[in-house]
Amino acid sequence: MNVLEWPSQSPDLNPIENLWKDLKTAVHKRSPSNLTELELFCKEEWAKMSVSRCANLVESYPKRFAAVIAAKGGSTKYYFMLYEYLCTLDFSVFYFLKIMIIRVMYHFAFTSQLSVTSFPTVFSSSKVKHELVANYSHLFWVQGSRPELQPYMLLAHTDVVPASEDDAWEVPPFSGDEKDGFIYGRGTMDDKGSVMGILAALEYILMKGYTPQRGFYIGLGHDEEVHGLNGAVNIVRLLKERGVKLLFVLDEGSAILDGILKGLDGPAALIATSEKGATVLKLSVSMPPSHASMPPRETTIGILAAAVKRLEENPMKRLFGLGPEGGMFEHLAHKFRFPLNFVMSNLWLFAPLIARIMERNETTNAFVRTTTAVTMFNAGVKENVIASYAEAFVNMRIHSAQTLKEVHSVQRWSTVGDPRVKIEVVYGFDPLPISPYDETSFGFQIIKKTVLDMFPSMIVAPGMCIANTDSRHFKDLSSSIYRFTPAIYKPGDAQRFHGINERTSRENYEGMVQFFFRLFQNCDIKKLPDVSLDHN
Numbered sequence: 001m002n003v004l005e006w007p008s009q010s011p012d013l014n015p016i017e018n019l020w021k022d023l024k025t026a027v028h029k030r031s032p033s034n035l036t037e038l039e040l041f042c043k044e045e046w047a048k049m050s051v052s053r054c055a056n057l058v059e060s061y062p063k064r065f066a067a068v069i070a071a072k073g074g075s076t077k078y079y080f081m082l083y084e085y086l087c088t089l090d091f092s093v094f095y096f097l098k099i100m101i102i103r104v105m106y107h108f109a110f111t112s113q114l115s116v117t118s119f120p121t122v123f124s125s126s127k128v129k130h131e132l133v134a135n136y137s138h139l140f141w142v143q144g145s146r147p148e149l150q151p152y153m154l155l156a157h158t159d160v161v162p163a164s165e166d167d168a169w170e171v172p173p174f175s176g177d178e179k180d181g182f183i184y185g186r187g188t189m190d191d192k193g194s195v196m197g198i199l200a201a202l203e204y205i206l207m208k209g210y211t212p213q214r215g216f217y218i219g220l221g222h223d224e225e226v227h228g229l230n231g232a233v234n235i236v237r238l239l240k241e242r243g244v245k246l247l248f249v250l251d252e253g254s255a256i257l258d259g260i261l262k263g264l265d266g267p268a269a270l271i272a273t274s275e276k277g278a279t280v281l282k283l284s285v286s287m288p289p290s291h292a293s294m295p296p297r298e299t300t301i302g303i304l305a306a307a308v309k310r311l312e313e314n315p316m317k318r319l320f321g322l323g324p325e326g327g328m329f330e331h332l333a334h335k336f337r338f339p340l341n342f343v344m345s346n347l348w349l350f351a352p353l354i355a356r357i358m359e360r361n362e363t364t365n366a367f368v369r370t371t372t373a374v375t376m377f378n379a380g381v382k383e384n385v386i387a388s389y390a391e392a393f394v395n396m397r398i399h400s401a402q403t404l405k406e407v408h409s410v411q412r413w414s415t416v417g418d419p420r421v422k423i424e425v426v427y428g429f430d431p432l433p434i435s436p437y438d439e440t441s442f443g444f445q446i447i448k449k450t451v452l453d454m455f456p457s458m459i460v461a462p463g464m465c466i467a468n469t470d471s472r473h474f475k476d477l478s479s480s481i482y483r484f485t486p487a488i489y490k491p492g493d494a495q496r497f498h499g500i501n502e503r504t505s506r507e508n509y510e511g512m513v514q515f516f517f518r519l520f521q522n523c524d525i526k527k528l529p530d531v532s533l534d535h536n
């Protein structure tokens, strides 16, 4: 028998993928509540698979071949049917499986479709070297005509958090549908918009025959939403092995805010010069299980629930003004309406007052303190058994004026405050260093100039990223790391990140392409006013 080479992760060529889909649908409908049930339901549903279903799938082979050949090896309707289905799965036992499969599929769509059809010049230009890192991340090197100039790097990521249609999206989250001038879909803001914006700008500048003087890298991670430990970390490792040092790095993490900061006249472009630290703590309580008819005075669930409640009722202390957000508000002060302009210019006096106002809103509260979010709570196996084990996960984002060590000790000794609650650190890292933003900082000034080229009257100020980005892995390659996407966000938009109805306006997307197109050229300017070109 002649055994042909077979692309194992090509869902449109492998009908077995459809059977996996059938199996998952059937098991999902039965809602297994633990691993034993999951295994049992899988076996039972697998045994029910009909011979005719298998025969039909095998018969579809010739059509699949024809479709793949017609798509020149690209994706076909068989792939997309399966993909669409996967996007409808909810958060359940399939959560991790789903992330993994969706990631593989996105990669598949990305490499096979985008490269050939959407960005032909990028992928065929002799100036561009493209390589896959850790199988799914992309590293581009765009050769400059002056190798003596230090390169810079743009970052974005192709992976996304899950989205469920059950969550009442206005359009299906993976449709990419356009409605009222907005492109909807998971990833449009975080962070496929940037991926497409950067590549479209590169395609365009190459098509125009522009040869950049300063070489640059583009890194597109595939696992930012799960820490970037394979994508960004391996890109950094490769660059380190090659002895690369970067003039500056630009990633997602802040934007142009319009109407979000109350009292500010007009939109402000906030170029984040740092990002918060983070830690996840696992709290757990154990005790022997017992019969629900003879409950102990306190249960694992009750003890843990009380600890979690204490965490929510005792937020970390206010630190407003002691980190880079202080500089941000001082820069913006003169653009606030009276009396806020006076208040903001005198943070040394008014910071505690402003902090109290800002903490009332969940977005601005993130600038005031280390935040505490209880994100997962698991306990119990049966409704008439006292749970022997309860666990909760607490996600904290650490304010720049605090350290990881300090946060851990506060939680351990004062807030949780119950020795029966075991506290384990799942992971943690300190707030990131503050990148320079004075007149001699090339990266900051070039990003600012590019914003001003597009929006001449825009307020531009250093900002702070309240979440985390892949750029944190690059701190050994550059001391100038900035987080900024040239998109305009209005009230309500912050909630679309990881939420429902994620979308980008046509203008924002076009602005993104324009921004990177101009940035590529601005990085070639000979001299900043009174600055040396290669300052880092």
Ligand SMILES: CCCCCCCCCCCCCCCC(=O)N[C@@H](Cc1ccccc1)C(=O)O
Pocket (backbone or CB within 6 Å): 190, 224, 225, 226, 227, 252, 253, 254, 255, 257, 260, 261, 278, 363, 364, 467, 468, 469, 489, 494, 497
């Ligand atoms: C003053 C008002 C500010 C309003 C902010 C408006 C939004 C500005 C853009 C924000 C972009 C945020 C980008 C976030 C990327 C992201 O989600 N990263 C993830 C990374 C991560 C993954 C797993 C565990 C820890 C960390 C995250 O931070 O959760």
